[in-house]
Amino acid sequence: MITLKFILNGKEVSITTEPHIRLLDLLRDKFDLTGTKEGCGVGECGACTVLMNGRAVNSCLALAAQVEGYEIVTIEGISNGDVLSPLQKNFLLHGAVQCGFCTPGMVLSAAALLDQTPNPTEEEIKDAIAGNLCRCTGYKQIVDAIKETAKELQVK
């Protein structure tokens, strides 16, 4: 067993766990943050995407032990209580959510992009979510939602 200290959705947390579990399991099983999904377990679908110090990572490929000292953000940490972030609001307005299973991962990949590249081109948007598979939407509405958010954030 190891004890890990890190920042989870803005709060300092500490937990004792088996060292070999994945970050995905740590979040889902130990913290009950079930917004992070598992779609493939091999780093291909992006449903498990979370932010690690602002970068989008597949939590199915990260070991829990790797989070020591890091700042982790999951979908549960993206909105401010019941107030949606601009990205979340635009996802809904553009119809970027259908079944919603890929959605948390998509939102986090998009959040990481806008953080690093506030004014992305369409190609950069497509690249940023190329590792997030969605079988429902066909991606167009997701790309539009991200574009629109970038525009809004520029204006501010």
Next chain:
Amino acid sequence: MNKEFSVVGKRVIREDGFDKITGRAKFADDYKFDGMLYAVMLRIPSAHAKINSIDFSEIENNEAISAIITSADVPGIKKTGLIKNDQPIFCDEKVVTPGDVLAMLVGNSENELRNLVKKAKVDYTELPLITDPAKALDQEAILIHPDNGSNLIVNHHVKKGDVEKGFEKSDHILEQTYTTPLIEHAYIEPEAVTAIPLGFNGVKIIGSIQNPFTARRIVAAVINLPLDKVQIIQAHLGGSFGGKDDTMCILSARAAVAALKANCPVKIRYTREESILESYKRHPYIMNYKVGFSNSGKIIAMKINIIADGGAYASMSPFVTWRSVVQATGPYEIENVHTEVRAVYTNNPYTGAMRGFGSPQPIFANESLMDEIAIHLGISPVEIRKVNALKNGSITATGQKLENHDVNLIQVLDKAIYAADFQNKWRANKKEKPLTKEFDFNNPVLQDYQYVEPDKLIQKGIGLAVSYRGCSLGAEGIDTASAYLSIQNDGTVYLLSGLAENGQGMRTTFAIIAAEALGILPEQIFYLETDTSRIPDSGPTVASRSTLMGGGAVRNAAEILSGRLKKIVKEEFKLSEEDVVSFRENLVFSRKKGLTAKFSEVCKLAYSLGINLATIGYYKSPSVHWDEKSGHGDAYFTYVYGCQVAEVSVNIGTGEVYVNKITAVHDPGTVINKLGAEGQVYGGVTQGAGYALFEGITTEKGLIRELNFDQYLIPTSKDIDVIKPVFVEGKDSYGAWGAKSLGEPTLELTAAAISNAVRNAVGKRFFNLPLNLEEIVLGKKLCPQEVKRGSLQ
């Protein structure tokens, strides 16, 4: 479109959007229960084997195992199926396909169970494999289900006129064979379900279940309890596309058997590998088309012979292939037709319902063929279709006269070619001779003549495809739907239908319909949890029937209640008999006196008067009929029409096909939610492009090669550039204000349009999907020789 609508046809945000965008929506694997155990499957790496014995002695006393479940533990029927009962819950005699499950270990650590299950010793004898559907009906073929008497699952035919005479009268005859691959649904959420034992009250099941009432029927039969003792609750469903039906019924039944035996909640959740291994898929088809036509392009006779690979179990094959037999000639009026479709058993993964449901395959063949006829005659793809297109009053291949709705085939075609500037581009790109160079397999070193000038590398092409599609179940079975609606005394509303949300946005569509009929906002309607104990069975959520059938039921419920409210408004406000009361923007109007009251006031009033403001609405389809013997009948009570134009760039050096643009013109009847409708087009077209260009499950000795998304490729954000949805809203009297079907039409056309675009770009016709790199460059499919993969071995 009816301009008086206040919410119908607008862009409405999903009612479950907030929960989904914040990660709060609970999908099946997000549910946890006290004392919950897990179940892990025992399989063998064989696609066809006789099971001699299973020996659990090494693990049966292990503390990590709470129960071992085999066929002997199943209290009710041991084999099940949606149409034929041929699929064992647990195999005890044979396995007939690699996904088959022999037994299940139950315990509280899934990880430990996964290790322990490897220590169960199964003694089995391999049996000869049938993996080629064309050989399944050979005399010497081994019988996969001996009690079926043959490997034939079903045989449908349609006959009109006399094809042989028609061929004699024809000026030209073409004959071609087309094939399509095995396709995985690839919903991003893998299967998951939990069964909770309720003592005398039976069992409660929460899972990623597409059709809760079908699951209830099967679970009840398997655990031998009456229907009312099986309660099925649908979790938020992470995609289905027709795929979470049979598999989920069986997983629910297995979980229920285990939960009752262990007397604890039991969860089954699949990894992606298990999901691809065990779930059913879309049928591969082998399709032979022979067509006779006149110099002017009029088709005189069409003879079609199709073999559908049903895989190891019948599943939905009889219905899937029935849609194929009805629609195989495409949306054309042809005097002489003979279509025969047979579905056969093989040891391949079994096939059942998947978005399209027996239409994407024949459309690929038929629409490829139409282009070939046009090229043969030197006319354009548009002309050949117009000469033969179905119109109002046309007689289909099954002898049905098309009436009572707008037969908008030519309208969608015209709109699409105009929007995409088809004719000019097609002529400009047209290649008479193949640009791709034949590859010499005996001498794989590239030769001088195979050199491609850099500026010739990328070739542009444009192609189109059209279709018609029967709405809902047609003559497959009883077609009814129900909806529960209850108005509260403050004007808010509860709504629930017997159909299920699969991610497509059905709940939002229904909320819009109820809101429109009551003159309130969709946000005032609270959609209840889908639970088989709360609402009448409305049949399955399939065949793009929700909006049409369920929408009809919701409208019926809303109109019953608004009728009651209108009556008391007249009485209370002393309006005359002939006055007309209407509801709009949460207000109540009298035609004569104008604004009369607020909607909420009238609801409160009704409550105080003891008026019942809850009801169950109902919608039954108009009757259809089918005569299986003659292959004739009014197969569906109404139809939808679509046309897609694909624009592609083909790299003739690498074989890569990039989709620049798809213009998708559909007539789904009245559009209820513009946002949702566009979403169906984007998603359907994208799935259709995957089907066209790279998707396919292959097997080696019956074992699947592509078990995860590293090998089974689905489209990403980078694979398709522009998709342009266009709606033509034809009039129809059925359902909710003539709103019909859209989910499947959007997918079924794309591969055919892309294939025709590739032909236009490179001058060569491809007959076998997918049009992947090797198909374009080498004209054949390449596969690794051996299955070597870590995850399951």
